[in-house]
Amino acid sequence: MEYFIQQLVNGITLGSIYGLIAIGYTMVYGIIGMINFAHGDIFMIGAFVALISFIIFGLTGVALPVILLLVLLIAMLFTACYGWTVEKLAYKPLRGSFRLAPLISALGMSIVLQNYVQVAQGARVKPMQPLISGGLEFFKGSEFVVTVSYLQIFIVVLTIILMGIFTYLITKTDLGRAQRACEQDRTMTALLGINVDRTISITFIIGSSLASVAGMMFVLYYGVIDFYIGFLAGIKAFTAAVLGGIGSLPGAMLGGLLIGLIETFWAGYVSLEYKDVAAFSVLIVVLIFFPTGFLGKPDIEKV
């Protein structure tokens, strides 16, 4: 039982990270109907920016909460630039082109970003000393002590805060309204005087910022990153987005949590080696039985 609770806690933490990346996939898919394959690499760049800023601020000796806040903002800012540029360079010229073109372009962009970071930062893994240590212990009397580290609490709380801000942004502001309108009908939205290009750019900026936060959490949680982390994390986050129903924002978060839990429980109870297989198998099974995901809208094909 204690072991189960421990896995649950770990799973929720991991799921928060996946969920934040998944939002970027689902938003972009919702608005322009393409799989932004480079999103996983945007997440990786976010992790690198966070790592670099942690090292720089680590030398200055500022208090920890200030460092966390500063790194968060810096990572969001710089990573958003990447998201914006990728959209402008690789996707915008292809709008209205045939369906596979943006996907191939995204694939190329993903290869470019990965190798660019490899060249710029070196291929070696980058370890970082843990910044937030310690935690709360439960079930002290029993055989298995459940530990909820402060870092895990930080990650989950930060995710909840960001989700709150994000939900407000999408449901209550003009920006969110424009964004949702673009999802429904881009031509009509343009006719009503909304700058569609700008809205799409902002979608990419929001998606990239959330991915960069996930990247920062990844650095803190695992303490080790390399230029290749974006691939697997990206695929799993996409799986999460599909699982929750692509295009649905609460679905992305739910899917992220589920993928995090499935992976952790699989690693804890079944086999550690095949934990990545778990995510992919779940993806295949879900797509067979719920082709639109759990919270997705049914996709009606019109002749």
Next chain:
Amino acid sequence: MEKKDIIQSFKDSLFTGLIALALFGPIVGLRTASKGEGLFITPQWGIVFLLVGLCILGRFLINLNSARKTEITFFSKFTSKFSAITEDKAKHFAITAILFAVVFPFLPFTDRYFMDVAIMILTYIMLGWGLNIVVGLAGLLDLGYVAFYAVGAYSYALIATTFGWSFWICLPLAGVFAAFFGILLGFPVLRLRGDYLAIVTLGFGEIIRIILINWYEVTNGPDGITGIPRPSFFGLPFKRSPDEGETSFHLFFNLEYSTMHRIIFLYYLILVLALITNYFTLKIRKLPVGRAWEALREDEIACKSLGVNPTNTKLTAFAIGAMFGGFAGSFFATRQAFISPESFTFIESAIIVAIVVLGGMGSQTGVVLASIFLIGITEMFRDLEQYRMIAFGGAMVLIMVFKPKGILANRKPTILMHGDKK
């Protein structure tokens, strides 16, 4: 041009520079390096300023150019030359190319390195043609094609090392195994729409790779399989000193022993395999099942209403595509004599898909051109090991942006209702 325009484009370029600074500043400018315990930052501001300067200059020139209402003609000129290749010309090109390929090993400048590159290009051409059946004809985006390549390679390696059967028995078996895996994957997922299918096939490719790494008892894990038998020339091995009671190739034909014999044989082997793939595709396009693939690619709902069974049609495309992937895989195994999961990563799938799409989906000649172009690029940048994948990815993006239909766009259906509209 007015002064206002110049000032405007100058401002725009400065903005580009600002963005470039934000992009390159942290990632390029602050290089992390481990020194003893922990990481330290090594600043590299020189490169950053160089890159930012290039971005500003480039943007400024593009702005000036577009203000003068002239497009960048270089690229469109370059690609329009290829577009001029019509089907008739393509036929001439094909015959010339095949003739060239046949005499290639005996040309004076051909050395070992050229042969190796040629064999590699031909392997990718064969994979491209195999995948073209799935992507180009049936319109199903398969991002896990390398899985079938891996299945073919491992089936060949395992059968050949365990039972000691010859290449010519193992080759069809490997194809059958790969086709079986194609059907295995195809059954559940073919109901999915394009993008979903792409991700699921990608996942399948990763599953196969993870199994290859972890199923230590059978696949020997990350260490791979060594000592895979080399192919023999109809029973004559390519060995300097053959075993007892065996005649080797050079002894039988009274030739001086040379390692090139084996290379040349491998070259012709893959050439023949690739040409068989091509011939098969060209023929099957004219059969009902081939027609059904193309019809399905154009409009699935119309197909359903006309009584074409989409699942079976897609399954055959998947199985046949996978089979050719399996053939290519067993060739790869016998050529390398060593395989490990390292060779079957996602990037391989991406390269093969890129070849098919950049070549112009459905175009057989396009696959040849794209393979030569892409593999050639990566070979040219071989000395700049780290930069070649950047060039490769960049080429993918650029070709998609400037020529989204590929080098040779050939989505023309093989048959038209009212004859050839010209």
